Amino acid sequence: MLEVDNLVVFYGDAQALWGIDIMVNEGEICALVGSNGGGKTTFLKAVCGLLPIRQGSIRLAGKELTHAGAEERISLGLSMVPEGRKIFYNMTVEENLLTGAFVKRSWHRKQELMDRYFRLFPQLEKTRKQMGGTLSGGEQQMLAIARALMSQPKVLLLDEPSLGLAPKMVDLVMEMVTSIKQAGVTVLLVEQNLSKALQVANRGYVIESGRIVLHDSAAHLLENPKIKEAYFGL
Amino acid sequence: MVKRMVRDTSNKLLGIARDADPRWIAGLVCLLAALPIFIRNDYHLSVMILCLIDASLAVTWNLMVGYTGILSFGHQAFYGLGAYLSGLLAIKLNISPWLGLPLGGCFAALLSLGIGLPCLRLRIAPYVAIATLAFSEIMLVISRNWVSLTRGEMGLSGIPPLSDLSLFGSVKIPFSTGARIPYYYCILIIFLITMMSVYFILRSKMGLALKSVRENQDAAASLGVNVTQAKLTAFLVSSFFAGVVGSFYAHYVSVLAPGAVFGVGKMVEIVAITLVGGIGTFFGPVAGTFALVVGLEMLRGLEGYRLMVYGAALVAITLLMPNGLLTGLKTVYHRYVRTSKQSLSRT
Amino acid sequence: MDYFPILMEQVINGLVLGSMYALVASGLTLIWGTMKMLNFAHGELYMLGGFGLYFGLVQFHLPIWLVVPVVLFLIFVLAFFIEKGLLSPLVGKPGWEVNAVVITLGLGIFAQNLAFILWGGDFLNVPYVAEGAIHFSVIHLAWHRVYILALAVVVLIIFWQIMKRTRFGLAMRATAFDHETATLMGIPHRRVYSVTFGLSASLAALAGMALAPIFSVNPWMGMGPLVKGFIVVILGGLGSFLGAILGGFIVGISESLSVLFFPSGWKDLASFILLIIILVVKPSGLLGRKEW
Numbered sequence: 001m002l003e004v005d006n007l008v009v010f011y012g013d014a015q016a017l018w019g020i021d022i023m024v025n026e027g028e029i030c031a032l033v034g035s036n037g038g039g040k041t042t043f044l045k046a047v048c049g050l051l052p053i054r055q056g057s058i059r060l061a062g063k064e065l066t067h068a069g070a071e072e073r074i075s076l077g078l079s080m081v082p083e084g085r086k087i088f089y090n091m092t093v094e095e096n097l098l099t100g101a102f103v104k105r106s107w108h109r110k111q112e113l114m115d116r117y118f119r120l121f122p123q124l125e126k127t128r129k130q131m132g133g134t135l136s137g138g139e140q141q142m143l144a145i146a147r148a149l150m151s152q153p154k155v156l157l158l159d160e161p162s163l164g165l166a167p168k169m170v171d172l173v174m175e176m177v178t179s180i181k182q183a184g185v186t187v188l189l190v191e192q193n194l195s196k197a198l199q200v201a202n203r204g205y206v207i208e209s210g211r212i213v214l215h216d217s218a219a220h221l222l223e224n225p226k227i228k229e230a231y232f233g234l
Numbered sequence: 235m236v237k238r239m240v241r242d243t244s245n246k247l248l249g250i251a252r253d254a255d256p257r258w259i260a261g262l263v264c265l266l267a268a269l270p271i272f273i274r275n276d277y278h279l280s281v282m283i284l285c286l287i288d289a290s291l292a293v294t295w296n297l298m299v300g301y302t303g304i305l306s307f308g309h310q311a312f313y314g315l316g317a318y319l320s321g322l323l324a325i326k327l328n329i330s331p332w333l334g335l336p337l338g339g340c341f342a343a344l345l346s347l348g349i350g351l352p353c354l355r356l357r358i359a360p361y362v363a364i365a366t367l368a369f370s371e372i373m374l375v376i377s378r379n380w381v382s383l384t385r386g387e388m389g390l391s392g393i394p395p396l397s398d399l400s401l402f403g404s405v406k407i408p409f410s411t412g413a414r415i416p417y418y419y420c421i422l423i424i425f426l427i428t429m430m431s432v433y434f435i436l437r438s439k440m441g442l443a444l445k446s447v448r449e450n451q452d453a454a455a456s457l458g459v460n461v462t463q464a465k466l467t468a469f470l471v472s473s474f475f476a477g478v479v480g481s482f483y484a485h486y487v488s489v490l491a492p493g494a495v496f497g498v499g500k501m502v503e504i505v506a507i508t509l510v511g512g513i514g515t516f517f518g519p520v521a522g523t524f525a526l527v528v529g530l531e532m533l534r535g536l537e538g539y540r541l542m543v544y545g546a547a548l549v550a551i552t553l554l555m556p557n558g559l560l561t562g563l564k565t566v567y568h569r570y571v572r573t574s575k576q577s578l579s580r581t
Numbered sequence: 582m583d584y585f586p587i588l589m590e591q592v593i594n595g596l597v598l599g600s601m602y603a604l605v606a607s608g609l610t611l612i613w614g615t616m617k618m619l620n621f622a623h624g625e626l627y628m629l630g631g632f633g634l635y636f637g638l639v640q641f642h643l644p645i646w647l648v649v650p651v652v653l654f655l656i657f658v659l660a661f662f663i664e665k666g667l668l669s670p671l672v673g674k675p676g677w678e679v680n681a682v683v684i685t686l687g688l689g690i691f692a693q694n695l696a697f698i699l700w701g702g703d704f705l706n707v708p709y710v711a712e713g714a715i716h717f718s719v720i721h722l723a724w725h726r727v728y729i730l731a732l733a734v735v736v737l738i739i740f741w742q743i744m745k746r747t748r749f750g751l752a753m754r755a756t757a758f759d760h761e762t763a764t765l766m767g768i769p770h771r772r773v774y775s776v777t778f779g780l781s782a783s784l785a786a787l788a789g790m791a792l793a794p795i796f797s798v799n800p801w802m803g804m805g806p807l808v809k810g811f812i813v814v815i816l817g818g819l820g821s822f823l824g825a826i827l828g829g830f831i832v833g834i835s836e837s838l839s840v841l842f843f844p845s846g847w848k849d850l851a852s853f854i855l856l857i858i859i860l861v862v863k864p865s866g867l868l869g870r871k872e873w
Contacts, residue, residue, distance in 0.1 A: 050761060074767035086762040088755055099755045103767040107748060151767060305679060352860050359678045360619045360819070364811040365860060371808050372853045379846035498804060502690050509683060542694040548687025552680050553667065 001026040001186045002047075002155045007056035009046045016042045017210045019056070022188075024155065029177060029187040031201035031218060033194045039210040040190045041083055044159050048080050049073050061154055075103045079153035083160050085144040089133035093124060096132050096143055100150030110150075117146040120179075138169035145176060155186045162193045174200050198222050258517065259429065266422055270415050279414035283486065285527045286421045290428045290479045292507045292519030294472040297432050300514035301441070302468040303448030305359040308349060308366030309476060309504055311373045312342035314495030316477025317484040318377060318384060321393040324485070331396045331485045335424075335478050342477025343470045350469035354462055357451060370496055377492035390490040396420065396482075417486055424482060428475045429520075436516070440467055448514075499541060506544040510551050586719040591837045597726045599833020600733030604788040605806050606813035606825035607737065608781030614757040614820035615777045616672060618681035622663075622689035623785050623810060624803025628696065629656055630786025631798040635707050645710050649790060653783045660782030663688070664775045672774060673760075689803075696800035704797040729791040736787065737826055740780075744822065753777055757820070785810075805849070812856045818869020827867060831855065 002024040009017040017039050024030040032040055045051040047058055049070030058065040065073050088096050097117065101110040118125040121142050127135060135143060141161055148156060158177065162170040170193065178200050181187055191197035198204050198218040206214040206227070214221065221227055266286075273279055295309045316338030323329040323337060349369040356362050377384045384390050396409040396417070409416050435441050443464040446454035455461050484490055494500070503526075511522020526547065530540055605627060612620050630652060637648030667688070671680050711724040744750035752773050755763040760770045788806065789798075796802065813832050817824025832852045839851040859866060 048765065050764065069769075070764045071767050071769045074765065080765050082762060082765060086759060086765075088758045088762070090754060090758045091751075095751065095754075099751055099763070099766045099768070102748065102752060147766075305682070352857065356860070356864060360613070360682065361815065361860075361864065363619065363682055364815055365856070367808060368812060368853050368856050372850065375847065375849045375853075379844065498690075502686065505683065505686065539694065539698070542691050542698070545687040545689070545691030545694065548683050549667065549691070552684045552687070553670065 001061055002188065003057075003059040004043075004047065005057045005059075007043070007046060007058070008054040009042055009051055010054050011042075015210065017046065020207070020210075020212055022205055022212070022215075024186055024188050025203075026186055027181065027184060028202040029181045029189055029200055031197040031204040032188060032190045032207060033192070033197055033204060034207040036192065037209075038207045040192075040207060041159055042210075043207070044080060044157050044188075044190055047073075047157065048078060074151060074153075075105075077152075077154035078157070079148045079151050079155070080157040081141075081144045081148045081159060081161060083163065085137075085140040087132040087135070087140045087143055087147075089131065091132055093128045093130055093132060093135070093143055096147050097150055100147035103151045106151050113150050113152070117149065121146055137164050138166070138172070141165060141169070141173055142176070145173075145180075149180070149185070153185060155188065156180060157188045157190070159190050160192055161189075162191060162196060170196060194227070195222070256433075259433065262517075262520065263422075263426055266425075267419075270418055276414050279418055281528070281531050283414065283418050283421050285523055286418075286425045287479055287483055288503060288507055288527055289520050289523040290421075290425045291476055291504050292511070292523055293425075293428055293432055294475045295504050296508050296513060296515075296519045297435070297444075298468045298472045300508065300518070301436065301448060302444040302465060303359075304353065304465060304468060305363045306366040306472075307363045307501055307505070308368075308370035309472070310496055310500040311349075311366075311370035312346060312473035312476035313480040313483070313500065314370075314373055314377065314492075315342045315345055316480030317490055317495050318390065318480075319477075320481035321390055321484040321490055322383070324394050325390070325392060331394060331481075332399075334485070335481045338481030338484075339474040339476075339478035342480065343474040346469045346473035347466070350466055353469075354465055367501075370501065374492055374496040377496060384490075384492070387492065391488065393484050393488045393490065395488060396485045421479075421482055421486075424475075424478060428479075431471065431475065433516070435467075435471065440464065444468055502541065502544050502548075506548050510547050587841065588838075589720050590722070591841055592834060593720070593722055594726070595834030595837030596830060597730045597833070598837060599830035600730050600737075601788045601792055601829075602806075602809055602813050602833050603737060603826040603829030604733050604784050604791075605810040606817065606829050607740065607822055608784035609810050610814045610817065610820055610822060610825040611753075611777055612781050613814065614822075615753060615760075616668075616681075616774050618668075618672075618677065619685070619811070620778075620781070621682055621685040621807065622692065623685075623781070624805075624807030625689045625692040625696075626656060626660060626782040626785040626803070627789035627806050628798070628800065628803035629659075629692070630789030631707070631793040631802055632696065632700065632705075633786065634790040634793050635705050635798050638707060639705070649787075652790065653786055656786040657779040657783045661775045661779035664778035668778070669771055669774060672771075689807075693800050693803070700800065702799060704799045706797055707793040709794045725794060732787075732791060736784070740784075741822065749773075749776070809849075809852055812852045815864075815866055816855055816859050818866025820870065821866065821868040824866055824868035 002022075004020060004022045007017050007020040008015070020039075020043060022030075022032065022043075032043065034040055042051065046053055047065075049065075049068065049072075053066065056066070060073070060076055060078055063076060065076065065078070068076070088099060091099070094114070097114050098110060101107050101113055106113055118128065123139060124142055124146060127139060132140070132143070145158070145161070161173045161177070165173065174196055177187060177189060189197055189201060198221055201218040204216065204218045204221045205212050206221070214224065214226070216224070269282060270279065273282065291309065291313060295306070298304050298306050298309070319341040320331065320334030320338040323334050324331050329337070349366055353362050353365055356365065378386050380386070381388075398409055399407040407416050409420075435444075443454070443459045444467070446457070446459050447461050447464045451461055454464075480495065483495070507522040507526050508519045509522070510525055511520065512518030526544065530543060605623065609620060609623055612618060633652030633655065634648060637643045637652060638645060667684060668681065671677055671684070674680075709723075709725045711728060714721045714723045715727060716722075744753060752763065752768045755766060755768055756770045756773045763770050763773075785806075789803070809832065813828040814825055815828075816831065817826070817828030832855060835851040835855060836848045839848050
């Protein structure tokens, strides 16, 4: 569904990504894990079009995205829940959801979509008229995910959804990710919280210093001694 | 391709302009001092006089905006305040124009606190720009309407010229005849003093303080820089010299109209000159003055289009050299620091 | 009690003037909100509106219901392409805050002097769209002024609704808050900038057209509204649409009332004094967020 080949990204004169190859199959949850500064967010931003690509290609459902602008990629079926949620504080919860439905195909059905997600996230419905900035971290995360789903994406990118959340909220978020997959949306989950991510994912990639160092099924990765040593200190 | 050529040339010029090398200052002054030998034409001399007036204004504006990061659009207010004070003192109280020069400067500096103090806590450039512009507009309104004092739009006329000087007892320097040469050397000396003052400030601890305030006020404050003192110094010094120059102008032209000194036209001139020449660099304002003021004079027939040229120059410079001359004060500073170190290792 | 009718007349004149300031300032504040820039050419857009009306009505003898939309449209297009061509290469890049001011300042001065060269410096008269006045009890109010007040109120309400309810308004507010995240919603933020700039220009041009019959047109007519516009924007709070409207009316009424006590040449001081007060007391403005 999402194919990234030999992605090279620079920040000015400094190289951040050194030829990343990642493939996400349709209908699966693919995890991209690694420690801080490894290049996870850089990767996601490049895929979305927020960062320019020096080399490489990106394909979504066979369609070449590499030269498309960010807005075009969204309308072609990509969507991202950014790191830090990035809720619009100057709008209500409802309005935040509506921005997610900006793409034409969703705008026609915005009421229907909004009703659907309010039903799925009743906690969100309670806050529907509140301003975005007044929500708690967990509520904001729910809102950010729902907002990203409003555009009816083929592939959903999640950038560190567990960041700053209490353990119970993290579990809730991971449940949500699983139900998103079950609804037929392909997911690329970027996480620092390795164990939680690999528990819900089908496959995983490990990225270090801008390079993919491991990739395998999630189950195998969880048992991999190198991972256990590096990330769990075992 | 053209962009790169332009950028490379500007970088090279920046290198020269940036380093406030005393040798270049001396060279420039000698050149300017010798000028009247080559230029006898009264009209050309008067162009040079106006040029030096503008250069002084640009140098002081640059101190405030380029080096301290206070985006002031009210600099012309200090110019006008000095001019009107000195003119009025001479007319109403018969005070010698020579005394009027420093008095004009002091008056402008004093009033600069009126806008400087409220601006102290404004951080975003647009706020300061609007506040300072408004300050200047207030002066315009006052000078236009307080007719009993300033004669408003009718103009304050009859301002006495600088009084004749006698040096060493016997040599008499006539100002009252309206001959250009004495005025030229007078403004040249004022320009020199202004430049040297700015030079010494920049070289001193205060200079470092100013630049650090430009970069990041909070970081500067946390490092122990007295941000308030730095900003006020910039205001006071810039406005003082602008006021002196204004006083000179008053006695040079003998007639003052509110729009000529307080107007936006003057403001745009100062901004255009400094930006074209290179904001935040030492010789930038001077270079810009010669480029624009003299350049315009040479292109005869464009006199009426003067302001249009300034406007177009502002647009062109910003678009073509945003990374060279107008990066916004931050990147100019980084380049300054890096290449100063390079030039040190070169020598 | 003899003062009452004069007082009321001045208050209403203040409302009329204030509504014009609100039009000018709301455009400025919209641009600041989305693009984080001050448009120093705003006064010239106002001026072009005035000249457009002059040419349409006086030179080409076209009916006003044709001239106004055409001029608004032309100025929208002009501003749209100015943003696209001259501003968008620099938006968001380092030094943007200063660059934007300088470029628009340059454009403004250029336009002023081009107008002077093309059309001369004389004050050109533009006829009133409606003659006569309305009287209730002892108060006179020229019909023209009633119309422009009504026009301003209607336009501002329409704008407000556009921002609150339409897809574009949502896009504009999202872009203003966080343009990167807005991009993630599929919002073409660069087009939002261009359209916002165009709309803001139209607001200024509308104000220019409305006031042209009262003040006449000349190349420098935009400078006063520019400075006043900025003062109103700061008074109301940079970025706040409602703040610009509120500020506009406050300045308008203050100015009109000041004429009762001081010679009219001094009325500009009213707005400056308000500026100083707000800068000292609450720099972020009456309705602004704390980002000064």
